[in-house]
Amino acid sequence: MSSSAMKVDKLEKKNEELAPVRLHSRHLACENTIFSVFLDHVTGTQGHEVLLYLSVLPKGGAEGMVAGVGVLPIKDGKLGLIRVFRHPLSRWSWEVPRGLVNAGETAEQAAVRELREETGFAAKPTQFVALGVMAPEAGVIAGCIQLFSVILEKDESVGAVDGELGHGELAFFRRDEITAMIESGSVQDGCTMSAILKHTIKERWFETQ
Numbered sequence: 332m333s334s335s336a337m338k339v340d341k342l343e344k345k346n347e348e349l350a351p352v353r354l355h356s357r358h359l360a361c362e363n364t365i366f367s368v369f370l371d372h373v374t375g376t377q378g379h380e381v382l383l384y385l386s387v388l389p390k391g392g393a394e395g396m397v398a399g400v401g402v403l404p405i406k407d408g409k410l411g412l413i414r415v416f417r418h419p420l421s422r423w424s425w426e427v428p429r430g431l432v433n434a435g436e437t438a439e440q441a442a443v444r445e446l447r448e449e450t451g452f453a454a455k456p457t458q459f460v461a462l463g464v465m466a467p468e469a470g471v472i473a474g475c476i477q478l479f480s481v482i483l484e485k486d487e488s489v490g491a492v493d494g495e496l497g498h499g500e501l502a503f504f505r506r507d508e509i510t511a512m513i514e515s516g517s518v519q520d521g522c523t524m525s526a527i528l529k530h531t532i533k534e535r536w537f538e539t540q
Contacts, residue, residue, distance in 0.1 A: 351376045357386070365390060365431060389474045391431055393438045397464065398474025400442045401429035403526040404450060406483040406503050410527065412518070413449060414499035423499070425512060426520045429476065438477040446481065450501050454481050462529040467521055478526045480534075 355372040362368060371384040389398035404411035404427075412425040428449040432441040439456055447453050462478040504512065509527065512518040518527075 360385075362390075385471055387472045389431060389472070391434045391436070392474060393432045393436065393441070393477070395464070396474050397432060397438050397477045398472070399429060399431045399467075399476045400438050400445055401427045401465075401476050401478045401522045401526050402442050402446045402459070403427050403462070403478070403480040403530055404446065404452060404483050404503075405480060405530075406485075409503035409505055410509055410530075411450065411483075411501055411503045412523065413501050416497035416499070418497065424520055425502075425518050426523045427526050429522055432477075439479075442477070442479045442481075449495065449498065452483050454483060458482060460533070462526060462533060465522060465525040465529075476522050476525075478522070478529055480526070480530045 352373050352375050355374065357369045357371050360368045360370050367388045367390060369386045369388065371386050372380075372382050373384045374380045392398040411427075413428055414423055415426050416423050428445050430441070430445040430449070432438060433444075436444070439459060442459055443454065443456055459479045459481045462480055464475040464477050466472070466475050509518070513524065513527075518524060
């Protein structure tokens with residue numbers, strides 16, 4: 332059993348008496364270097380039963396079931412998003428830089444690394460502001476994403492960006508542009524919208540622009 336599976340099993344046993352859903356068995360369906368996919372037999376206190384409940388467990392991660400990070404870069408008062416082609420949806424989307432937490436990393440270390448890899452900006456750990464966590468798909472994925480914002484300085488760009496599958500350009504947008512992109516559906520990624528909302532609440536960004 333992977334370390335991720337053991338971690339989730341431990342949490343399930345701890346909360347077994349309180350949880351309205353009980354896990355009876357778990358079978359590994361498939362896996363890669365990043366995720367393990369299980370088929371669970373679960374029952375509910377109201378008589379529900381699912382024989383093949385799909386559970387996806389990240390193999391890396393930090394404390395608190397934090398499997399990934401999302402970083403909202405801010406430069407000259409504008410919010411930075413990357414244009415990404417998402418294979419499962421077969422369409423483009425504007426999203427915050429984000430990625431998985433590697434084994435042995437903290438969420439903060441992963442945020443610094445992901446920002447550098449996806450944008451070319453090398454910000455210091457002290458520049459990152461924790462915005463809280465969000466669950467990308469609580470009904471399937473056993474993990475959360477830790478969100479951060481970071482204010483970038485002009486001299487922090489190191490230029491080179493590690494190419495990733497489907498990644499396009501990085502651009503910075505004004506408040507009215509962000510609003511229009513959310514309304515039009517150009518921004519529809521849950522992690523991205525959560526980061527924007529949490530930053531808005533924390534810094535009252537929309538009221539100061």
